[in-house]
Amino acid sequence: MILDEKTCTVAEAVAKIRSGDRIMVGGFGNSGYPEELVDAVTESALKDLTIISNDLGSPGIGLGRFLINGQVKALIGNYYNWNPDVAAAKNAGAIAVTLVPQGTFAEGIRAAGVGIPAFYAAAGVGTDLAAGKKTAQFDGREYVLERAIHADVALVRAYKADRRGNLVYYKTARNFNPLMAMAARLTIAEVDEIVPVGELDPECIVTPHLFVDNVVLKVKP
Amino acid sequence: MTDLVPNEQVKTRIARRIAHEFMSQRRRMFINLGVGTPTLVANYIRDEIIFLQAENGMLGVGSRATGDQVDPLLINAGREPVTETPGCCYFDSATSFGMIRGGHIDATVIGAFEVDETGNIANWIIPNGRQLGVGGAMDLVAGARQVVVAMPHTSSNGKPKLVRTCSLPVTGYHEADLVVTELGVFRFRDQRMVLTEIAPEIDVAGLKTVTEADFEVDPGLRPMPV
Structure with a gap:
């Protein structure tokens, strides 16, 4: 095996994930997310996961599958209106949800x-989503101090x-x-084609x- | 909504007026369109120097894709399939919001539940526990150079949407620059709301009965083109 060979099977890749991990998943809506990796995680025994993603797909579809078998402890993201299961699970006390404005996310x-480690952004100043966050003035405008978002995978x-x-x-599958490829300790990429x-x-x-x-x-397919 | 303007004309009238707002500037512009009525603005822009940006990572968004054109991996921020235009480009979400936050986007067109008389906008959540999402709304109202609100003058049960003080959670404070409804055009000047155009179906006294917010009337008040 060549030293820089990184290709492996979905099962080999997902075996590196641990229960309790913070997992970032790319995608926007049901577009441009790693479908087979998500399927493999939803079919695994992994639990207590924190899923960090733009949204959570649709009910039972795409990232929506993470909620179906109760593998999720917390969500960090920005838009769950496409999947009403998220609000229902939060209201039932089953999961914690942290909303972050999309650009800040x-x-x-x-x-x-x-x-x-942290940066200032104007989005959300004075709103519910900035509650409890430090603010500062620069050049006459108020900004919110936002933290970097890290992940295990x-x-x-x-x-x-x-x-x-x-x-x-x-x-637009880039999103x-x-x-996310830069932000985690372990990055697994699912691709349509592998070339020399x-x-x-x-x-x-x-x-x-x-x-x-x-x-x-x-x-x- | 008021019954002064037929329901099916409300959205198209608003979208046409906003498209005119951009085209009349006769300059290169970069515009972000929100979901719903704002998306319709694209149908009325006939100008090759106006470029549409979608915050999920595209500049040069074309018309909505139909039939064989549909590619599930080419969508706008409302998850609708779209087409490319010549010279369009793709980028990641941080670059996309860098364009917005960095002041490179000339205008955003958004819908709203409420806008108050100081330009505060509420458009991200109705606290009923069923919805949980902010998307790019807060970034867009804070970052775009001009914030244009496209909304019906009153809600579906007839309540004014231009209010004294927002009752719903606010998306951004004093961020509205222009509000276009089917009954008029309002501009914010130093956090004061000024009526600059009025629809033919109504007069200023009538408009005040369906508007909770206090507004001034521009001395050069003009008829709204419909």
């Missing part, structure tokens, strides 16, 4: 990936990977995936391979 994930979806783990994306090293145009690589630990091939 994206930047918080990026910040974690690039070693910035990132499950991301890309279009192509080379065997070293360089990633390119496809249309949070490149940010040297085949991807170096000018077009979006996620450099050092951020990626494993690559799995999406085989289901």
Whole structure:
């Protein structure tokens, strides 16, 4: 086996995840999320997970499956109106939900990936979502202090990977995936195609391979 | 809603007026459109120097995709399938909100439950426990250079949506710049609401009966094009 070989099976990749982990999952709506990795986690015995994602898909579909078998302890994200199961589970006391404005959510994930512990943003100043957060004035405007959002594992979806783990994306399926790939201790990418090293145009690589630990091939249509 | 303007005309009238607002500026503009009535604005923009941005990571959003054009991995922020335009580009969500937060987006068009007379906007949640989401609303109202609110003048049960003080949780304080309803156009100047255009179906006295917010009338008040 070559030392920089990162490809593995979905089962091998998911075996690295532990109960209680904070897991970031890329995607927006039901578009551009790592479908086979999500399926494998929902079919596993993993529990007490914190899922960090834009939304939670639709009821029973996509990331919505995480809720069905009670594997989730907490959610961190920004838009759960597409999946009313989330509000129901929160109201029943089954899960904790932290809402973060979408741009702050994206930047918080990026910040974690690039070693910035906290940053100021104007979004949400004075609103319910800034309650309890520190604020400061800069140049006459008030900002909220926001923390970086870290994770144990990132499950991301890309279009192509080379065997070293360089990633390119496809249309709006890019969304949070490149940010999450930087922000977790373990990054697993699910891709439509794996090509030999040297085949991807170096000018077009979006996620450099050092951020990626494993690559799995999406085989289901 | 008031019955002054037929229901089916309310949204198109608002969308047309907002499209006109942008096109009349005759300059390159980058616009983010929210979900619902704001999306309709795209149908009336006939200008190659106006570029639509979707916060899920696309600049140069084309028309809604139909039939064979539909690609489930090419959507707008309302999860609707869309098409590409020549020269469009894709980027991650942090870059997308960097455009918004960094002041590179000229305007956002959003819907709202309430706007109050100081320009406070409530559009992210009705606290009934059934919904749980903010999306990019707070980032957009804080970051876009101009915040345009597209909404019917009154709610479905006839209550004014232009209010003295927002009763619902606020999305952003003093962020509204322009409100377009089917009955008029209001601009915020130094946190004061000013009526600048009025629809042909109503006069100022009539408008005050369906508007809870106090507003001033611009000396150059004009008829709203419909």
